[in-house]
Amino acid sequence: MIINHPLLGPRDAQEFTYLGDASLIDRPDWSAEDANEQYYAYAYLRDNPAGLHRELWFHEQGDRSWLVVTRNTLTHEITRVELASDVARLAGRSR
């Protein structure tokens, strides 16, 4: 596979390390009333779609960027690649 890195251009997927569903960005609030339940769902439950999947890849053999790659799990077609930090900020994550 080839991942079109937003800063570096097309790179072989072999340079990257895969983590999983991009929902791992959405780490729950530790102090919430139902933090236990939220963390259980965050850590263990997955949509696991057959189709478009937003997922985290780490450019381990490259610039160490975490990327959010939108990839179709049925065809492996990649339609979007973003910096994970941008995605996280858009999701309201900051400090």
Added chain:
Amino acid sequence: MNQPNRLAGGQIDRSKQLTFRFDGKTYAGHQGDTLASALLANNVRLMGRSFKYHRPRGAFTAGSEEPNALVELRSGARREPNTRATIAELFDGLEAQSQNRWPSLAFDAMGINDLFAPFLTAGFYYKTFMWPKAFWEKVYEPIIRRAAGLGRLSMQPDPDAYDKGFLHCDLLIVGSGPAGLAAALTAGRAGARIILADEDFALGGRLNAETFSLGDSNGPHWVAATLAELEAMPNVRIMPRTTIIGAFDHGISGAVERVSDHLLAPLPGKPRQILWRIYAKRTLLCAGATERPIAFGNNDRPGILLGGALRAYVNRWAVTPGKTAAIFTNNDDGLRTASDLMAKGIAVAAIIDTRSQGTRIEGANHMFGARIVDTKGRLGLEGIVVRKADGQTQTIPCTTLGVSGGWNPNLHLTGHQRGRPVWNDAIASFVPGDCPPGMTVAGAANGQMSTAAALNGGAQQALTLLNDLGFATSSPELPQAEDAEIRLSPLWHVPSGKARAWLDLQNDVTVKDVKQAHQENFRSVEHLKRYTTMGMATDQGKTSNISALAIMAELSGQSIPDTGTTIYRPPYTPVSIGVMAGRSTDGHFRPTRLTPSHKWAQEQGASFVETGMWLRAQWFPRPGETHWRESVDREVLATRGSVGLCDVTTLGKIDIQGSDAATFINRVYCNGFAKLAVGKARYGLMLREDGIVMDDGTTARLAETHFVMTTTTVNAVAVFRHLEFCRQCLWPDLDVQLISTTEAWAQYAVAGPNARKLLQKLVDPEFDISNDAFPFMGCGEITICGGLRARLFRISFSGELAFEIAMPTRYGDALIRKLMAAGKEFDVTPYGTEALGVMRIEKGHAAGNELNGTTTAHNLGMGRMVSQTKDSIGAVLSRREGLMREDALRLVGFRPLNNQDPLKAGAHFIAGTNPEAATHDEGYMTSVAYSPNLGHAIGLGFLKDGGNRLGETLRAVNPLGGDAVAVEVVSPHFIDPQGERLRG
């Protein structure tokens, strides 16, 4: 040497005679021959035996789809089993042997299987060999296994090298027949970067095997002229002997180039083969087509070939398998074979045409509406039995037969991403359906069977693709070529009574086997294949799958496309395992990382051990020491008695800087770091988000905004990745930057009561490292030896007064020598990983064996370190009920009741007189060592509720070794439990 079946003409170099051996006998051939063509030239038709019934077999094809003519090529360590004689390029000194036969190819004792064929039908083995129960493994299976298999491995390491490489292009053209060459010309002239790859050593595809005119020239001449033009273009890379083995994601193709397989041995410094990963913007598949046979009784005898293959042998290689030929065809292509043979002076006894009428060749014996129902000859064809249109049978003597049932497009690569082909009635075969993104198909692979259609198709497809890519293009002028229409009347098999009609020649699957599979409800393609082994042999059913499918369709009363299609998978043809591994073999399997003191340690005669990718000194034997324990005991005692040195560079080091660095570190460790003072280090426990311990280490604060974190050796990469995840994905606006500095700093532990005294000799005098100025857990940037930059950490894994000193790696070798020299007066002792391990067990420090990915802080007795008052990774889930049980496993120490008893890591704990059973399993020993300080073995381990069981006696059982040792549960801190030494 005489080559009785060699004809005139052909594309072999008669000036170069080559000598080769097959089954011990010497023959001659020419440059340009394959092993099969050379054997045929020498009138050798029998080349192999089939897998199941050991039927005599000869070359059936002239290409990589060959099911029959498999040989062991070369000898010794280079022996290469299952090599297709039909594509093995002849070289001088070639040596080959037939395989899967005993004692000889002509007389194979296993041929007796053929007599029992009625008992050995499809799937017979699923129905028997079950009684008595033990007999399957003891009797039946060993016999079956001995009989099975094809060629033999050499059982020696492969002496040749393999390389890997990466290629990039605008257009990859797969196949160099008329379509591929026309495409290459079009694209080459447009200036596109192209790769033209062909599995054959001679480019040109079928054009090399045909006699018709191409413009005012012929096929081979046009090929030569075209190649000459292409070779002159700097933007064109021509790759003969290169098979595209698979179409992978995003336009990446795998290719195997056979660099040296046509030589006696690779040239010095050259690999045998290269695996290329080709990144192509577009791929044009011009892989041609493979002919298919018609099945009839005893259609497997040596001398029976596919018609197009017979024609190729006659035209390209100027050989014939026999002097008298016959043709069996259901389409006009068979007629082309007949006329080419006749033109070469080969007698064509009959053209058995299944169609009721058709074109006639002058002087030929056409038998329209006829079928072959049986053949004669034991080790080679001697005659055919023909049932004529009027129902009469006639035996016709002949020694070779060309069978032509139509052509199947080579669309395999189009299916590698699970695209399904579609049925085409005109050619009675499948043509490409959905292709992988970026791939298109031209020529016969696309069902365009005439030469003119292939030439135009290749050029047109190239134009389209180049326009997509933004190249200015123009059509090349293409030669006039034959444009015969396809006249084919599908026929898949001839009902042949008792005589078996073979479909899969290698695995010996017959029409009757397909019928039986249908009868037993194995009707889907997948069931048919698996039940009968149809198409599962080394040729993957390239010449037989469609026929079997058609017969199944006939039996089910369904159309062929409704019956199913085959899913094509890589590789297109089998590839050596060696080329897939490349250079990553033996010691080069994975990189080796060396520590800064490696050279020095080698000089000391150290014994080394693999620690992940690292090689670390394990111990430093001294003259007279005969057992490793002697060395390790000495190193431990010397360290605890005076001072020792150990290279700890392999621990991961992460430099963390930024105004939010303290906040960041405070969140990734479960214990508090926010208030760590500058100039201080602290032990940190890192959890995964699921609450399990991920890693531990010390982190030092060198400045307000500057920390240095250490990780365990094995987790260095994972921790760094995890921290980057936290930084970029969880808290993207924290002002913090990370860099791994594991390799940037050489770091040595200096441990023991004289550690300070030793260091004071090196540290520049302006830096006070006295206990008051530089207490336990102090850290700082210093200079040594008159101004050389270094870092000093007062941390201790051994439990002694200890420091770790770090310098830029380039000083690593000098530093260890300097430390050794300075320490001479204290009898400084280098120690390795074993002594390190002994001392950490003596101190009860957890390491890899304890941090095994399932242990919690609670298990380690550090539950209280997990802060309840801050947000840290893993804190929430670490508090789940199953992880916080009162009786959870706890890390404790163990000592044998009897001082002489050894302990074993991996032993399990059983209390009292309980039986050795899982229900009474109370934990396990993680680490053991012999403590030279205590004079007996000691161990660490996890025990249920261990913290409350000090003093209890248990059995550490090791049923694997049949032994058990009585142990006492003790504190894990065997030495200096109050930690007075390390604060001294």
Added chain:
Amino acid sequence: MRYSGFRIIKEALTGNRGWQPAWRNPEPKPHYDFVIIGGGGHGLATAYYLAREFGKSRIAVLEKGWIGGGNVGRNTTIIRSNYLLDGNEPFYEFSLKLWEGLEQVFNYNAMVSQRGVLNLMHSDAQRDAYRRRGNAMHLNGADAQLLDAAQVREMVPFLNFDNARFPIKGGLLQRRGGTVRHDAVAWGYARGADARGVDIIQNCEVTGFRMTNGKVQGVETTRGYIGAKKIGCAVAGSSGALMAKADQRLPIESHVLQAFVSEGLKPTIKGVITFGAGHFYVSQSDKGGLVFGGDIDGYNSYAQRGNLPTVEDVCESGMALMPMIGRARLLRMWGGIMDMSMDGSPIIDKTDIEGLYFNGGWCYGGFKATPASGWCFAHLLATDTPHETATAYRFDRFRKGLMIDEKGVGAQPNLH
């Protein structure tokens, strides 16, 4: 029809015309007591044991394609019970014992062949870990032997002992481990279930669940609605997609695992060998092909195919271990979809929906589990209580912190 050597002789002498279909092709009935979704090894075994061991009837197996076309038809055929943890080892040992008598029970030769499974070790820490595991196996009544380097060398002298990057220091051997002819497992269970009245319905894809008041009533399929009292899902890699139709999110990701077979070779490797310094396992089939595999590709996928880097990685390990296979050829590779769970261990449990039961999360170790998985799932379906060897395979273990994590890599499916 009972299979035997005598039957083969009789049929051979009468032109092999008497063979009966191995299973029928029935039309689906409107309602069943039990509907098993998934005609793979686990689903067919479940139906078989429901009928045979629990005396149930009115059972259907619904298969979207052809039975045995999923992972039971595409795996490296290994059986073993060399697990470490309490939650796993009794279950896998139960499975191995079922394998040992399977062929006589279902009258089909699946070629269960206990030629041994040897896990190689390359470091002291690995020896410690294997000793812990081997002892756990013993404590659970399984067999295991710890071999030193010399013993391994005697047993498999062709391995790379002298030039290896990671020297072989010994091995953990389970002699009762081995291989089974994988397709025959599906066919044997199918034939046995069919003979006991189970309707095996092929080309019948479940498209939805019909539910009222939190209780499942039946399934919508491409062949119409089929009602059921209890529905069991055993669809491996399709678990996520199927259970999403019942609004269930699972602790499972679907990943692709590639497996490989070489051309046929004369017998060389007797049992199963696994490499301890890279992920690689190999055996040689009765037909002579080297059957081998390694890691999953590592990214979520339903594409049933993988990519070159994994192929290369697996072959690198193969060559590192057995440098004599360099000139043997890789014949065929294929990719299957693995239901990778969050702790690497399976789930056999009820769901939140009454009447809907789930069996999945087998990662890429499901084949060896087939008999016990079928038995235990049948037990749960028939009695609503877990089988004694499968009590840990619950959904709520993740909520409670009772993970069964053999590899100790945590909630990251692609590492299991």
